[in-house]
Amino acid sequence: MLRSMFSGISGMKGFQTQLDTVGNNIANVNTSGYKKGRTTFQDMMSQTVAGASAPTDIRGGINAQQVGLGSQVGSIDNIHTQGNRQTTDRTLDLALEGDGMFIFATGIDDDNFDLADANLEYSRAGNMYLDQEGYIVNSNGQYLVGSQEGTEEGQGERIQIPENAASFSIQGNGVVNYIDENGDTQEAGQITLANFSNPGGLEKVGSNMYRSSVNDGMQGEDGIPDLIEPESGGVASIVSGSLEMSNVDLAEEFTDMITAQRGFQANTRIITTSDEILQELVNLKR
Incomplete structure (x- = not known):
């Protein structure tokens, strides 16, 4: 199976988590003392196709060849900035x-x-x-x-x-x-x-x-x-005589929501494109 298909799946899972975080922030936009969450990502371990080599007297050094295997959730942070009073x-x-x-x-x-x-x-x-x-x-x-x-x-x-x-x-x-x-x-x-x-x-x-x-x-x-x-x-x-309100910024949350939506959509396209390639390979037998 193509590695890109599994990379697309990992990306979809990550953006689902980000959408969950954004949805919770928006739901608590009017909650007293609420501190917003933030999702960050990091890449997964890469598959090394060829290792790096040091330079010699007759040839220069060669960089490693690695293929990434997708992304994962790095952290879900609580941002404790001051809310409006x-x-x-x-x-x-x-x-x-x-x-x-x-x-x-x-x-x-x-x-x-x-x-x-x-x-x-x-x-x-x-x-x-x-x-x-x-x-x-x-x-x-x-x-x-x-x-x-x-x-x-x-x-x-x-x-x-x-x-x-x-x-x-x-x-x-x-x-x-x-x-x-x-x-x-x-x-x-x-x-x-x-x-x-x-x-x-x-x-x-x-x-x-x-x-x-x-x-x-x-x-x-x-x-x-x-x-x-x-x-x-x-x-x-x-x-x-005052309350500290949520520190959620709706404009920021809507921007993150659009980014997550498009990222999720792009990862689904990776999967459908990989599926089309597999279909072409299957059709070669015909």
Whole structure:
């Protein structure tokens, strides 16, 4: 069989994957905190027809002769660039301006909890809510991890707004304040962030959430993130009343979609052309 036919098949598979990635990006164009994906390709191992030879006293060197065997998906990257900020004027909508991610936890049942025992996930989506007990949670019911004065290393803190609070606010440095029934300002807690030197190494788990991997470069030890206060330690500041939207560029996605479509179409032509050649070989017997 012709090698070009199998090369065409490999190209079709790669462009199918690229179209899957583009389709997912377009589907999430309005998803808060979504980070777009990108597919890259690399060539497969080539078949060496003749090896290279070094020059001699009477003849120059000869390059190797190799026939490529197609392409394959090299990587599917998560591009963690800053998304546009959308103003909502809702206090519990939080956008991050800069690096870092919100930390969310489940599997805890007390005010001071061990980060090593909690199920931790990370996100840039800042649409927060208050549960029945006044704790700040996300749309999945996961607790927003914070800290308070005296919180020990390796420990986290849930942030609770008392029932009798007249109002509350969230500062750029993550401090959550509320007005008590006497009209005095009290501090409910401090929102903390996690930072990653390689956020592209995080693994998507759905629902706008990521989990840590062995290649994300998380600041911390033994899989436990350092709780970094916003506006310090090289992490973002918090903008209350805003949401970070998806970083998907529709014009770019449509261009990639057209490129993938034409690439897929061209590879199908390779297969049909190879089939016509095989048909001609079969007809020689006639």
